[in-house]
Amino acid sequence: MRVDFDGVTVTLGGRDVVRDATLAVEPGSVVGLVGPNGSGKSSLLRTLYRVLTPRLGTVRIDGLDVRRLTGRQAARAVAVMLQDPPTDFDLSVQETVLLGRAPHHASFGRDTPADLRIVDDAMRRAEITDLADRMVATLSGGQRQRVMLARALAQESPVLVLDEPSNHLDISHQHELMSTVRSLGRTVIAALHDLNLAAQYCDRVVVLAAGRVVADGPPTRVLTRELITATFEVEVRVLGDPDQPVFAFRRLAADGTSTRTESHARS
């Protein structure tokens, strides 16, 4: 499914936190949204899964305004994996992943053998099969995040929204997550802080700054040293092949010069 944000402005607390954002996401492509804290990534994504309504502009899925979809149509079309998975689930891992099947059921419909197969497969892909009977509330942050991935996979929606999906995951599971979502062939829009993950796994990277789209294109064209420095106020070294860049970052001092202490940012 294709997703279009067309001139989207979101106003919160009297301030435009997303400004006139236009973005077309082709079916089956993986698009990374990057930008500094508070640049509007989550707010833009929330208009797609209808937690926020734009003050101006339209969000469409396959040409249909998302505001015109029924709740069930929206849940079948879009699955969401959030950065801070809920901790108050009084459910087991398997029961939680089964919730992903709810949009496919008639009201009060029962889980079918096909649902259970899909849930098993989703848990296997998210590497949580051994946690199936654990209560979600007892899991670590990263394990919980993988449960939310499995639930989103079980939902089998053509569009997948990930909002900083990897913040609790160890490095191996970060790569596993991105490689899994890439392999699905679904339309994926992911807000990412890790520019190395964005460069490696996204077909396109969209940069937001102060609510505006300031760059949009293939990672190697968008994630230039100049853009990264201007947007994130860090000095960057680009390592590796030009086709598969790996970024290392160094903090800029207040006067714009580089500092001595280098921090790692490879993944």
Ligand SMILES: Nc1ncnc2c1ncn2[C@@H]1O[C@H](COP(=O)(O)OP(=O)(O)OP(=O)(O)O)[C@@H](O)[C@H]1O
């Ligand atoms: N309910 C709200 N009321 C007022 N302002 C809000 C509200 N929610 C978010 N904001 C503000 O909107 C701006 C954009 O926030 P948003 O969460 O979309 O940014 P983000 O790019 O996802 O940030 P981060 O990288 O920190 O997750 C921020 O300045 C934030 O403080």
